[in-house]
Amino acid sequence: MAAEQSFDAYRLPEEHEAIREAVREVCAAKVAPHAAEADETGEFPKASYDALRAADFHAPHIPVEYGGAGADALATAIVIEEVARACASSSLIPAVNKLGTMPLLLAGSEELKRRYLPPVASGEAMFSYCLSEPEAGSDAASMTTRAVRDGDHWVLNGVKRWITNAGVSEFYTVFAVTDPTARSRGISAFVVEKSDPGVSFGAPEKKLGIKGSPTREVYLDNVRIPADRMIGAEGTGFATAMQTLDHTRVTIAAQAVGIAQGALDYAKGYVAERKQFGKAVAEFQGVQFMLADMGMKLEAARQLTYAAAGRSERGDADLTYFGAAAKCFASDAAMEITTDAVQLLGGYGYTRDYPVERMMRDAKITQIYEGTNQVQRIVMARQLLKD
Numbered sequence: 001m002a003a004e005q006s007f008d009a010y011r012l013p014e015e016h017e018a019i020r021e022a023v024r025e026v027c028a029a030k031v032a033p034h035a036a037e038a039d040e041t042g043e044f045p046k047a048s049y050d051a052l053r054a055a056d057f058h059a060p061h062i063p064v065e066y067g068g069a070g071a072d073a074l075a076t077a078i079v080i081e082e083v084a085r086a087c088a089s090s091s092l093i094p095a096v097n098k099l100g101t102m103p104l105l106l107a108g109s110e111e112l113k114r115r116y117l118p119p120v121a122s123g124e125a126m127f128s129y130c131l132s133e134p135e136a137g138s139d140a141a142s143m144t145t146r147a148v149r150d151g152d153h154w155v156l157n158g159v160k161r162w163i164t165n166a167g168v169s170e171f172y173t174v175f176a177v178t179d180p181t182a183r184s185r186g187i188s189a190f191v192v193e194k195s196d197p198g199v200s201f202g203a204p205e206k207k208l209g210i211k212g213s214p215t216r217e218v219y220l221d222n223v224r225i226p227a228d229r230m231i232g233a234e235g236t237g238f239a240t241a242m243q244t245l246d247h248t249r250v251t252i253a254a255q256a257v258g259i260a261q262g263a264l265d266y267a268k269g270y271v272a273e274r275k276q277f278g279k280a281v282a283e284f285q286g287v288q289f290m291l292a293d294m295g296m297k298l299e300a301a302r303q304l305t306y307a308a309a310g311r312s313e314r315g316d317a318d319l320t321y322f323g324a325a326a327k328c329f330a331s332d333a334a335m336e337i338t339t340d341a342v343q344l345l346g347g348y349g350y351t352r353d354y355p356v357e358r359m360m361r362d363a364k365i366t367q368i369y370e371g372t373n374q375v376q377r378i379v380m381a382r383q384l385l386k387d
């Protein structure tokens with residue numbers, strides 16, 4: 001009995017499988033059909049947003065008390081995975097809404113949460129996360145965006161770079177230096193609104209992949225905001241930024257798993273149909289070995305991602321390690337799997353007539369954003385050595 005229970009405990013709960021089915025249905029009908037177009041035009045996939053919003057999959061992690069669907073970290077990962085399987089650009093919608101709001105959820109005052117989370121839950125607004133700067137990428141604590149106190153206000157000046165959904169989102173979590181003498185302990189977090197005077201955006205970046213997800217700079221030019229827009233206490237912004245990434249690296253892992261699953265599914269169908277030397281190429285052992293390796297790596301990545309999602313939901317002490325490990329492993333696996341999918345389609349895989357080259361280009365960013373995989377290895381090693 002005990003053994004049976006523990007075996008059951010390792011299986012995905014039925015409600016999570018039901019969420020997967022529901023997302024898959026919406027994505028097959030209303031997201032996948034726009035994936036190639038979003039990639040080709042580089043435009044934000046509004047039709048996907050509307051479809052995800054109608055089904056409550058655009059920001060599923062927002063708690064019920066703030067008007068959200070209240071999905072746990074595993075359910076949110078599954079939503080992102082399934083959207084990414086259809087369209088990686090669209091999966092940035094639920095992923096970045098979680099990234100942008102996580103600092104509020106972790107450290108924001110009740111008043112700030114009540115003001116800013118319901119519009120995201122209802123789909124009226126999106127929320128972006130502004131940590132990186134032109135000269136502060138992996139070394140996030142070296143940021144120079146400055147916030148200076150002026151009476152009941154803070155005045156922000158600086159440039160944030162690589163901001164997903166910049167210009168589309170209404171709200172932005174901005175990390176800025178409030179005490180230049182204290183490095184990471186002198187950084188604070190703020191909510192900035194798109195409509196705040198002094199906020200503007202750069203030209204869209206011309207990217208290799210996730211082309212339907214806008215990436216722009218955010219300029220802060222004497223942006224004067226009320227003091228109550230600070231998230232948490234002064235000087236705690238860097239720790240909040242890092243804690244946020246502990247949770248959201250799990251969502252990047254889920255995105256990578258979804259992209260890889262999409263590529264494997266397509267390649268499986270192709271090799272069963274494609275005939276060379278008088279038989280389906282799926283009958284050649286060399287092709288079978290490639291498929292087996294792709295499936296094996298994918299499932300290992302998925303299991304690590306779900307294990308990390310469980311830790312994110314519970315807030316376990318080893319989340320920092322698991323979030324980094326899942327993101328790193330799943331994104332490396334996605335790069336290998338999507339590259340092999342292109343290989344399995346041969347010359348056809350290299351053309352835009354088939355979706356696998358898009359998936360390969362989309363997979364690449366998962367090895368870079370929310371911390372390069374080299375940074376993930378630094379994070380993991382520090383955790384391993386600290387005990």
Ligand SMILES: CCCCCCCC(=O)SCCNC(=O)CCNC(=O)[C@H](O)C(C)(C)COP(=O)(O)OP(=O)(O)OC[C@H]1O[C@@H](n2cnc3c(N)ncnc32)[C@H](O)[C@@H]1OP(=O)(O)O
Nearest residue numbers: 131138139140141162184215239242243320369370371375
């Ligand atoms: C083109 C496509 C679009 C691209 C979109 C990109 C969007 C994004 O990816 S946004 C995020 C990207 N950036 C990152 O992921 C940043 C990567 N860098 C890092 O994670 C960190 O800088 C890292 C790990 C290298 C460590 O930095 P380092 O400066 O050495 O800090 P470190 O000394 O470890 O910690 C500083 C403080 O933060 C605290 N801290 C660090 N990690 C954590 C954590 N996980 N939880 C809580 N506190 C933490 C430390 O305890 C320390 O606190 P204290 O001073 O009180 O002791």
